[in-house]
Amino acid sequence: MVGILLVTHNGLGDSLADCVRHVLGAVPSNLKVLSVLADDDTSLKLSQGQALIKQLDNGSGVLILADVFGATPSNIARQLCHAERVVGVAGVNLPMLLRAVCQPTVTLPELAKLALEGGRDCIVYMNSDL
Numbered sequence: 001m002v003g004i005l006l007v008t009h010n011g012l013g014d015s016l017a018d019c020v021r022h023v024l025g026a027v028p029s030n031l032k033v034l035s036v037l038a039d040d041d042t043s044l045k046l047s048q049g050q051a052l053i054k055q056l057d058n059g060s061g062v063l064i065l066a067d068v069f070g071a072t073p074s075n076i077a078r079q080l081c082h083a084e085r086v087v088g089v090a091g092v093n094l095p096m097l098l099r100a101v102c103q104p105t106v107t108l109p110e111l112a113k114l115a116l117e118g119g120r121d122c123i124v125y126m127n128s129d130l
Helices: 012-024 042-056 072-080 094-101 108-121
Strands: 003-009 031-036 062-066 086-090
Touching (some): 012 031, 012 094, 042 072, 062 072, 062 108, 072 086, 094 108
Parallel strands (some): 062 086
């Protein structure tokens, strides 16, 4: 099973994980969160991220989902993507995360593609006249 690491600002990752708990009844064991606060030491966060990747990677790899591309959390995530069997996607949202956690048997490249599609495809106008 591919591991999933959320790398986000403040408590966003914890909130997304809590939403997964609400929908699925529990947070899957292959999901971890690395929260990045404004005054955090980025070197320390990078080390913590590397440790989380080691915990999550059972041989199938790790999908990193970051929030805003170009911001500190995604910059840390990009550095983590240099490891073997790690793929990153920025722009995490709840549909993307739910799509990813509900696909425990797919490969890392397939999971990255499904997450990207889930995030993109679930952004829709809710007004019928638009």
